[in-house]
Amino acid sequence: MNDSAQHGGETPLYPIREVSRLTGVNSVTLRAWERRYGLIQPRRTPKGHRLYAREDIERVEQILQWLNRGVPVSQVRELLDRPAVEPEAPPPDPSDWPAQRERLVAAVEALDLGRLETLYTQSLALYPVATCVAELWAPALRELEERWGDERLGNALQRHTLEAFLRTRIGMRLYHAEARASGPVLLAMPLPEDPGTLWLQLAALLAGEHGLRVRLFDAPLPLGELPLAVERLGGAGVLLAGSHAGRTDLMRRQLPRLAELLEVPLGLCGPVARIREGELEASGVAVLGDDLDEAVSRLQTLLPPA
Incomplete structure (x- = not known):
């Protein structure tokens, strides 16, 4: 079956696997929301396969919003079916x-x-x-x-x-993706002394979509502990991300030394990878660039199969 199908004119319909990919909610949960709680009512093919319309996908996202606010799943239907106080303006075109x-x-x-x-x-x-x-x-x-x-x-x-x-949001999506992921384990963490984790979080989101089992760290581990982390957590690779140039000593000495110590690939992505590409070119660090999807794809080719 194609990822989307046409039914009843121009209305696109999506199979359950595609809805699971788009929303991060696994198919078991989607079926439970339908059977036990009546939260969604997908269409069915003559053979009984579920097909979801765009409004069904939007309803799944609304369910996630209420669950994220701590509402028990048994109470979500009442909130979803409650009429709005005033009609909402149509959402802007996301393709713009x-x-x-x-x-x-x-x-x-x-x-x-x-x-x-x-x-x-x-x-x-x-x-x-x-x-x-x-x-x-x-x-x-x-x-x-x-x-x-x-x-x-x-x-x-x-x-x-x-x-x-x-x-x-990304943590929840990675949690649901873990159930269907079959790829190797990737340890992902920010570069030491980088001011934030935003590039890392986006890279982790993409890595999960590529089927990798992501172990996401909010803070950098001491570089000397990374070999132990790889061993204990079964990591097949390490991905560092950063937005700033980073210390010269870190780039020229510490990261190349770490790449020699690790028995798995060490990748670097985000703006720091573009800034420091020339200095790390001859090192064992895989400099992956700041196009994050391309960076994850390149790193994935270096990882052993799960």
Whole structure:
């Protein structure tokens, strides 16, 4: 069956595996929400296969929003079926990427978590993760980091708010992806002394979509402990991400030395990889660039099979 099908005119319909990929909710959970709680009612093919419309995918995202707020799943249907106080304006076209990036930057600067939630769920419900990262999140992050470089009051609050927002959403998506992932284990962590984890989180999101089993660290481990972490956690590779150039000593001495000590590939991605590419070219560090989907794809070719 194709990833989407046409039914009843021009309405696209999606099989359960595609809905699971788009939303991060595994198929077992989707079936439970249908059978036990009546939260979604997909269409059926003559052979009984489930097909979901766009509105079903949006309803799944709404369910996730309520669950993230701590609402028990048994109470979600009542909230979903409750009529809105006033009709909502139609959502903007997510394919209008420049406008979406502008809205995303504005939402971060305004600390508008509701708008962030809408942009996050709409984009991932309608487009592949790689497209959303390449067209929306990575360009918006570059623009935000340029503005944050001014060291104005409130910049740290904006960064940490966005990090906290993405940490919960991406963490949940990785959790659901783990159940169906069959790839090798990847240890992912920020570069030492980097000011944030945003590039790392986006890279981890993409790695999960590539079928890797991601072990995501919010803070860098001491470099001397990474070989032990690889051994104990069964890591097949290590991915470091960073937004700034990093210390010269770290780049020229410590990372190449670490690559020699590790028995698995050591990759570096994000803006730091573009900035330091020339210095690390002859080292054992896999310099993967700041195109995150391409970076994950390149690293994946270096990893042994699971």
